[in-house]
Amino acid sequence: MPVVIVENDTSQWEDETGSVYHFPKRYRPWLSTGAEVIYYKGRIKDKAFAPTRLSGEPHYFGMARIGKVYADQSSEKGDLFALIENFTPFERAVPSKTGDEYLETIPKSRLKNYWRDGVRPISQADYDRILSHATLLPAQVEPDVPDIQDDPLTFISANEGSKTSYFGTRYERRKDLRVKAIAIHGLDCKACGFNFEQAYGDHAKAFIHVHHVVPISDFGGQKAVNPETDLVTLCANCHAVVHRKRDMTLSLDELKSILRGRWVKNP
Ligand SMILES: [Zn+2]
Ligand SMILES: [Zn+2]
Helix, strand or coil, rough: CEEEEEECCCCCCCCCCEEEEEEEEHHHHCCCCEEEEEECCCCCHHHHHHHHCCCCCEEEEEEEEEEEEEECCCCCCCCEEEEEEEEEEEEEEEECCEEECCCCCHHHHHHHHHHHCCCEECCHHHHHHHHHHHECCCCCCCCCCHHHHHCCCCEEEEECCCCCEEEEECCCHHHHHHHHHHHHHHCCCCCCEEEEEHHHHHCCCCCCEEEECCCCCHHHHCCCCCCCEEEEEHHHHHHHCCEEEECCCCCCHHHHCCCCCCCCCCC
16 A cells, blocks of 8 residues: 655654655554655745745655665664665655645545644555656666775775775765664664763764675675665774774674773663
8 A cells, every 4th residue: 555654844753855764653554665655745834944845835745665664773662764765756846735635535534633644544546646746857866886996985905815805985975875774773883882872962862883894896886785784883983993904994793803892881
């Protein structure tokens, strides 16, 4: 069943349009892997967001598919993260209604509170109707990966027999991969357990480095990065040590084996 997902201009939820959707567990039945979704925004509340929106009125602005769903490791209420795949923005806003009629069919029992829900299952007919008003822009493509030789933050590692591997930070700097990696792996350092918010409080909340653990030469060109297996979250210290020697990038196990202390109260 297709689903409308609401993304507000400001909210307590750590959403990243087209990359990650953060939601409470009561919406879990609707947001399963493979579900087709349409993005929706309600009426504008703060004019400062006008430049980032297609319209000030309630409208739909893109379509996508739900990828894997992960538990939010920092939530005590069972909140979840869904990875968003194939995000395709609309060229113009699709208004929530044409004339007096909403494009979504509102059940009689929900007339009073229908629009309150952040996630709304819709019929295939409603889904098709909304899309019939939309002009699709090309699906969001990942930025081109620059040539390895041109990337000053690529590290050459020749210690696997005669094979040369390239470890780089290029994927670590890509925002869509960062938000997915953090949704999957959480905000604790995977080597030492350090958590920035625990150590520094609110100012450092949600901060962590993302490290790419697979050598680039193994990709054979254009293979997509899998944020679950190819990326990990590390604190700034551990990340610096992993990349300390240009010709020898440490693996996560190597880093853990040389780590002598843990600098958190309750790891
Ligand atoms: Zn660490
Ligand atoms: Zn790294």
